[in-house]
Amino acid sequence: MISRIDLRGRALSRRELLAELPRAEVDVEHAGEVVAPILADVRDRGAAALRDLAERFDGVRPVHLRVPAATIAASVEVLDPQVRAALEETIRRVRRVHGAQVPAGFTVEVAPGAQVRQRWVPVRRVGLYVPGGLAVYPSSVIMNVVAAQAAGVASLAVASPPQKDADGLPDAVVLATCALLGVDEVYAVGGAQAVAMFAYGAAGSQDEDGETLCEPVDVVTGPGNVYVAAAKRLVRGVVGIDSEAGPTEIAILADGTADPDHLAADLVSQAEHDPLAAAVLVTPSVELAGAVEAKLVDRTGATFHRGRVAQALGGSQSAIVLVDDVEAGLDVVNAYGAEHLEIQAADAADLAERVTSAGAIFVGPYSPVSLGDYMAGSNHVLPTGGCSHFTSGLGVHSFLRAVQVVEYDADALADVADRIVALAEAEGLPAHGEAVRARF
Missing domain, CATH: 3.40.50.1980 (Nitrogenase molybdenum iron protein domain)
Structure with a gap:
């Protein structure tokens, strides 16, 4: 149902890693x-x-x-x-x-x-x-x-x-x-x-x-x-x-301590949005990967939008990614820059502080993405398609502009007048300096 990508034992550059990771193909x-x-x-x-x-x-x-x-x-x-x-x-x-x-x-x-x-x-x-x-x-x-x-x-x-x-x-x-x-x-x-x-x-x-x-x-x-x-x-x-939002994404960084049924349930929860929804599990545990695959079969067969979920999980945008260890997994999720990133590992809180690219981070087994979709208090309008590398989710800042107000008195302007004139002449814009001199 869901494919595997095995990155174990491979030293990849950032460009090579991005080429290996799954992503929905959206022709904007x-x-x-x-x-x-x-x-x-x-x-x-x-x-x-x-x-x-x-x-x-x-x-x-x-x-x-x-x-x-x-x-x-x-x-x-x-x-x-x-x-x-x-x-x-x-x-x-x-x-x-x-x-x-x-x-x-x-x-x-x-x-x-x-x-x-x-x-x-x-x-x-x-x-x-x-x-x-x-x-x-x-x-x-x-x-x-x-x-x-x-x-x-x-x-x-x-x-x-x-x-x-x-x-x-x-x-x-x-x-x-x-x-x-x-x-x-x-x-x-x-x-x-x-x-x-x-x-x-x-x-x-x-x-x-x-x-x-x-x-x-x-x-x-x-x-x-x-x-x-x-x-x-x-x-x-x-x-x-705000952003050009694409299909929803969930990435989960998990180690062998995670509950495979929780992970499967969370992957299915986002896959039901859209056939192009991305569901990605990153783990160093082959045993966990196998257990999650089995649980995905069970949960997909039982869920209301089973056809949509199966299409999303089976698409090229979804995968289980095997890595050497959790540290390598952290590199993978930082490169991926998921809209929603869950961390279900023994040191989840510490790992969360080291994430550099994600729309929102959900820490531990009792912070599923569904919580953020509805009632966490956070905003669920988040960057997709790797845009979390350079932009934030929706928030108060999305509707505000910073306006700077400059106020100098005569003595304060006089104190820097000669320096302004020097810079204006260096840039070949003498009228800038003359605008200051005119005041004195």
Whole structure:
């Protein structure tokens, strides 16, 4: 079902190691060619294009592109009480963690009368995308909205695909989650067209009378399929984006002390997201590898999305990687840079401190990725495809800008005037120096 990659006894360079490791093949360039006309259509025709595209891709033509506020509010009343309690607890935990992420400004007195301050300023407006294809994600509503709210963003809009069995509205639990978070601007728009709507805005009201439906945003965030990722790539520069999220990934670094059934359950839990989901186990224990393989067969046969799981586990993006020891395994997971990294080993906490590339790290047998997907308090919108080497998961920082404020008095400027003039002349920009001299 799942392949093996044996790295034991092999001294590999970083380039060679990356070539050996499994990774989902996602052709964002080709997807970009597909979505470019969609983006142009939404930019040019606004609401009319959004309705046509919903009919084409979602199989339903929404009556309301912007979900009526009364519908959003009413969705809470029919929410299953247990689901509501779980959502409220998730919101509480995520708010606590993200509240602590808010950075403090600072003031530095460089010299007497010379001051540089740094302020953190939230973006004006954000568009938050919540997928709704193979599964629906009320948890992603929480991750996106709470981070933006903690950052102090004043205007938030959520988009999620219209559902055929919901009369063209987004999923009812998604709407209820928006209500619990105090969000009343929600659109029944999915895929690349949602990204286009956020980036360019959309003209045309519910009655097609030419009023503005959705104002453009400054930042678009949220996970999605390859077409959403391609759309975000194409609008970057028009708006900011969080990342080009690809198929989900789980990597597990485990030694012989780990429970093979726990590992199999965790690999299956992420494989059920998508046939392209990546599930990777890195271990020095051949015995553990064999036991996990057997458990994967049992769990895949018994799980609800067995076909999807089997396809993901059997794909080229998933493997059990055998290494000489845990130290070599740490090198492998650092090179891989997984979206989710579990460490289930005797010295898990120490190993976690030495991880340099991962979207989020889950330490020990009682911190499964599923916890982070819902209720750990961390954010589950994380970098995929090795992007954790250079970027972070979604958080308060995704919606803030650092602005530096410079304030010098006359004496402080006079003290460095000659040096500024010297540097300006060295760079061949004498007017820079003259701008300082003009003050004296």
